[in-house]
Amino acid sequence: MTHDDLEEIAERVRAAASAGTPLRIVGGGSKDGYGQALQGEVLDVSGHAGIVAYEPSELVVTVRCGTPLAELEAVLAERGQCLPFEPPHLLPGSDxxxxxxxxxxxMLAAGLSGPARASSGAVRDFVLGVTVLNGRGERLTFGGQVMKNVAGYDVSRLMAGSLGILGIVAEMSLKVLPAAPAEATLRFDWPQEQALRQLNAWGGQPLPLNASCWREGxxxxxxxxxxxxxVAAACxxxxxxxxxxxxxxxxxxxxRALRMPWDDIGHARDLWRLSVPQTAPVLDLPCAPPLVEWHGGQRWLAAAPDQAARVRQAAHAAGGSATLMLAAPGERSGARAAVFDALPPVLMRIHRGLKQAFDPAGIFNRGRLYPDL
Known part of the structure; x- marks a missing residue:
């Protein structure tokens, strides 16, 4: 599909907006398990693919939305470069x-990052510019191909993690980085409390920390x-x-593939992702110890479905949030459990205002982020 063929998608969007028909934006479908709900007629954008421009010397690449992530990473690897935030290709429980x-x-719509996120940055930190198809079928361009190109609201990065509720990101320009010349992995037989304490101490020292993971046993x-x-000196x-x-x-x-150590997640237990300050202590959880990443900032845990309130309470008490990544169906009934934490009224008003501005008819990925958005 060429850039001009995007007009066919725009016509579909305009027709859906006129009729009030919800559309479900689909590329490869690898992130279908993430979010609150999947609703609407499928709008397949996988054909709008290809690397538009790549300037290795400028550390920037521009790609279309349907471009396979593996294809982009292979091209970057040939030039000794990478996406430093290590985006996962699929989610737990996926084939x-x-x-x-x-x-x-x-990748951009989900906004998920891999093991190096705490040291290298998140997806949104590497977004330089986007071309978006809004809910009126209009093409809007934000940002560009350099870091210092933003005046006013940084809409480009707003798209990261929006789960497609604001529009179709038809094209994106990303900052890339050279692959590190050296790497080493060390293991320490420490309990969780000692590991967290040491990670916090190392964080204030000039060490080439890139990723960390603590797991019981x-x-x-x-x-x-x-x-x-x-790297040699640090080792x-x-x-x-x-x-x-x-x-x-x-x-x-x-x-990076988000392979979890619990065999019964999605069957007997829910999988939770807790985002907390890196300095948060060992949490009071209603389950076995979590898997801890991002130097303490990300904690995965498996808990019984009836423990959802306690899990969220533990995250909030630490100054963080909790996301239900994979729900166990056993004890669920009626409406699906909330995936994301409820937003404060002020933030929800901002969300509604953005949704209204970009998608006034409310047709894009209805209910994917929150039930009423």
């Missing part, structure tokens, strides 16, 4: 074959990335057991 269908549009796994001398200073490169690569690939 592994869906990873091949992950698209750049889905396994201890703390720490990834260092950066200059050869910096000598920190100690621990150094993992072989193949074992380390497999470990971090599993983390």
């Amino acid at each position: 592994s074959t869906q990873a091949r269908r992950a698209t750049c549009g889905g 396994e201890g703390l796994t720490l990834r260092l990335r950066g200059a050869v001398a910096a 000598a200073r920190l100690g621990g057991e150094r993992l072989a490169p193949a074992a380390a690569a497999a470990f971090w690939q599993a983390r």
